[in-house]
Amino acid sequence: MERPNIPPDSTERTILTAANYVFTAVFALEMFVKVVAKGLWYGKHAYFKNGWNIMDGSLVFVSMVDFMLSFIAFGSPRIFAILRVFRLLRSLRPLRVINRAPGLKLVVQTLLSSLRPIGNIVLICCTFFIIFGILGVQLFKGKLFYCDGPDVESVKNKTDCLADPRNQWINRKYNFDNLGQALMSLFVVASKDGWVEIMYTGLDAVDVDQQVS
Incomplete structure (x- = not known):
């Protein structure tokens, strides 16, 4: 009051x-x-x-x-x-x-x-998160970058993107470039509505320094 x-x-x-x-x-x-x-x-x-x-x-x-x-x-x-x-x-x-x-x-x-058994469950969940986070780093590290600019239809890789000074080669907000970012992305996938965007971004990933398809 x-x-x-x-x-x-x-x-x-x-x-x-x-x-x-x-x-x-x-x-x-x-x-x-x-x-x-x-x-x-x-x-x-x-x-x-x-x-x-x-x-x-x-x-x-x-x-x-x-x-x-x-x-x-x-x-x-x-x-x-x-x-x-x-x-x-x-x-x-x-x-x-x-x-x-x-x-x-x-x-x-x-x-x-109930805190003690809940703590054991949280520990198991964290273990699985770390396992899949490491797997995500191995599969998607450096592959979620994309070119942002006024004309990016013909851009296929980082070199094509930076050839135009108006473009920027930027990373996704949720990515798998390191374990910390991977765990954050997995947490979003498991708990928020943004998991669909992360899923489609992973499906469109090509390779390192390559524009997503």
């Missing part, structure tokens, strides 16, 4: 500042009560032995630092750059809702537990 162009003395800014102080106090009080009831480090149910409590504690710490920097900033304008960073971290506060909603918490835990 907070907009950077709100005047400092406006009603909206005053309400947002007051709400920030209230939420900071409530979150800090909640953390204090939990630490007193469960303990900080020691004990079976200690506060910092639960990952969700660690997240809540981190957000409370960020809010407290932001609270202190807000007062320091009035006397030191240089502190505003650091203050902006901590105000950006306040956007993580909605994550506290996850700990309060059992259904949402279960979904997040399921997603986190």
Whole structure:
């Protein structure tokens, strides 16, 4: 809700500042009560032995630092750059809702537990991408260049193209001249609508320094 162009003395800014102080106090009080009831480090149910409590504690710490920097900033304008960073971290506060909603918490835990098998699948996909990227470099390296100019109907190769100073011998945006470009082209082929153009360009490729047919 907070907009950077709100005047400092406006009603909206005053309400947002007051709400920030209230939420900071409530979150800090909640953390204090939990630490007193469960303990900080020691004990079976200690506060910092639960990952969700660690997240809540981190957000409370960020809010407290932001609270202190807000007062320091009035006397030191240089502190505003650091203050902006901590105000950006306040956007993580909605994550506290996850700990309060059992259904949402279960979904997040399921997603986190699936990261490991997803990582294995991504590794296999990357392996195949590299294999086909190397194959693409072997087959199409330097073969996707074309002549761009006002009259290119009779152009057959790079020499014919550059014979006219108005022409340019340029490469396709997606090509296979190196492994990096090949992987980018394969990613476009696998995920975007531009794969048809890349396919027809590969079909029309002739040879190195030859105009595509």
